[in-house]
Amino acid sequence: MDTKKQIIDAFNFRHACKEFDPTKKISEDDFKTILEAGRLSPSSFGFEPWQFVVIQNQTIRERIKTVSWGAQKQLPTASHYIVFLARQAADLRPGSEYLNYIMSEVQKDPQDIIARRMARVEKFQQNDFDLKDDQALFHWACRQTYIALGNMMTAAALLGIDSCPIEGFELKPLEKILEDEKVLDRKHFGVACMAAFGYRLKPPAKEKTRRKPDEVITWVN
Amino acid sequence: MDTKKQIIDAFNFRHACKEFDPTKKISEDDFKTILEAGRLSPSSFGFEPWQFVVIQNQTIRERIKTVSWGAQKQLPTASHYIVFLARQAADLRPGSEYLNYIMSEVQKDPQDIIARRMARVEKFQQNDFDLKDDQALFHWACRQTYIALGNMMTAAALLGIDSCPIEGFELKPLEKILEDEKVLDRKHFGVACMAAFGYRLKPPAKEKTRRKPDEVITWVN
Numbered sequence: 001m002d003t004k005k006q007i008i009d010a011f012n013f014r015h016a017c018k019e020f021d022p023t024k025k026i027s028e029d030d031f032k033t034i035l036e037a038g039r040l041s042p043s044s045f046g047f048e049p050w051q052f053v054v055i056q057n058q059t060i061r062e063r064i065k066t067v068s069w070g071a072q073k074q075l076p077t078a079s080h081y082i083v084f085l086a087r088q089a090a091d092l093r094p095g096s097e098y099l100n101y102i103m104s105e106v107q108k109d110p111q112d113i114i115a116r117r118m119a120r121v122e123k124f125q126q127n128d129f130d131l132k133d134d135q136a137l138f139h140w141a142c143r144q145t146y147i148a149l150g151n152m153m154t155a156a157a158l159l160g161i162d163s164c165p166i167e168g169f170e171l172k173p174l175e176k177i178l179e180d181e182k183v184l185d186r187k188h189f190g191v192a193c194m195a196a197f198g199y200r201l202k203p204p205a206k207e208k209t210r211r212k213p214d215e216v217i218t219w220v221n
Numbered sequence: 222m223d224t225k226k227q228i229i230d231a232f233n234f235r236h237a238c239k240e241f242d243p244t245k246k247i248s249e250d251d252f253k254t255i256l257e258a259g260r261l262s263p264s265s266f267g268f269e270p271w272q273f274v275v276i277q278n279q280t281i282r283e284r285i286k287t288v289s290w291g292a293q294k295q296l297p298t299a300s301h302y303i304v305f306l307a308r309q310a311a312d313l314r315p316g317s318e319y320l321n322y323i324m325s326e327v328q329k330d331p332q333d334i335i336a337r338r339m340a341r342v343e344k345f346q347q348n349d350f351d352l353k354d355d356q357a358l359f360h361w362a363c364r365q366t367y368i369a370l371g372n373m374m375t376a377a378a379l380l381g382i383d384s385c386p387i388e389g390f391e392l393k394p395l396e397k398i399l400e401d402e403k404v405l406d407r408k409h410f411g412v413a414c415m416a417a418f419g420y421r422l423k424p425p426a427k428e429k430t431r432r433k434p435d436e437v438i439t440w441v442n
Contacts, residue, residue: 008261106430136357143413150368210260213260217272
């Protein structure tokens with residue numbers, strides 16, 4: 001098939017699916033591909049400041065539902081349900097245990113390169129991007145996490161799998177529930193967003209709407 | 222071809238390409254597909270709080286280069302170069318001209334639904350997600366924009382086109398240059414990030430590194 005058509009078809013296929021067919025489960029292979037799309041996503045400095053928590057436990061889904069106005073139908077019906085966590089600021093400051101781990105154990109950079117990169121990160125946060133504030137730095141980790149979120153929904157759509165990105169929840173009460181369920185360690189993570197995956201129960205209620213290309217795109221020639 | 226393999230291959234193909242072959246240009250059709258992947262991306266409440274500015278003007282690219290340590294080789298060699306703008310907070314507050322436009326003209330919701338959605342947005346910003354602070358709300362717009370960014374790089378990779386996401390710039394000086402060039406209206410937009418697209422000059426300098434699946438993914442069964 002023509003790849004360009006395949007891509008556009010996938011983006012048109014994808015919609016915020018509110019209710020899934022509870023009898024249809026995503027195959028292990030397909031879901032693994034969706035997770036890989038997230039795991040292999042790019043992030044600033046390659047910090048991968050995310051964690052994907054797949055919530056298959058129905059009791060925990062029920063508890064999440066009590067504080068998630070935007071996931072009332074998705075939580076009970078989704079084949080797979082992911083809570084996206086993002087790293088807290090402390091883990092993303094130069095010299096942190098996490099950044100040392102990423103640079104030395106994952107990216108396998110030598111010590112002199114690590115020292116130089118840490119200085120670069122310091123300047124980036126304090127100066128270039130103004131991420132001095134911890135809340136701003138957490139938002140920055142969430143920004144990276146949304147790259148993975150987008151890629152996972154796109155991978156799903158390419159496989160004919162539906163999804164729904166979800167911000168419709170009360171952040172603090174949700175974090176409290178997840179902490180209580182030992183799913184969230186708030187010292188290192190906060191909730192960025194959630195997403196449900198599965199197969200649609202019925203066609204989308206509304207046609208997709210978007211601003212026109214010339215409203216969204218500016219060419220500077 | 223097996224779609225799962227095609228997806229994984231694309232994610233492995235994609236890397237932060239630092240230097241492009243200046244003689245190779247992305248075809249109009251291919252680049253249109255990349256832009257469509259961004260335009261059709263999902264965003265919270267469907268607000269599309271983004272704008273894609275394609276900088277083909279070499280003089281402006283040169284000016285951007287003076288404040289972009291992370292785009293020194295990409296700017297002069299990329300076939301296409303995009304600055305991603307995100308909406309300022311004022312445009313995203315309930316009752317703003319932009320939100321009224323999106324809801325009534327793009328999403329074509331009736332007035333009673335709009336009133337209800339605006340109230341929902343108000344509660345979301347003030348309460349659920351704690352986006353009272355204007356800087357936080359701008360970061361939230363950037364979060365949405367990174368969904369489009371990720372999707373555009375993935376669409377490119379599926380087409381065998383290289384890309385590089387870029388945060389390596391001094392935010393305020395860059396915004397000043399873009400404002401000076403009449404490319405940025407700071408009343409409505411700020412810079413979220415940039416991305417270069419084209420064809421790699423040489424193979425990636427380093428192999429892709431990522432944390433292992435069991436470090437990134439937690440299953441709660």
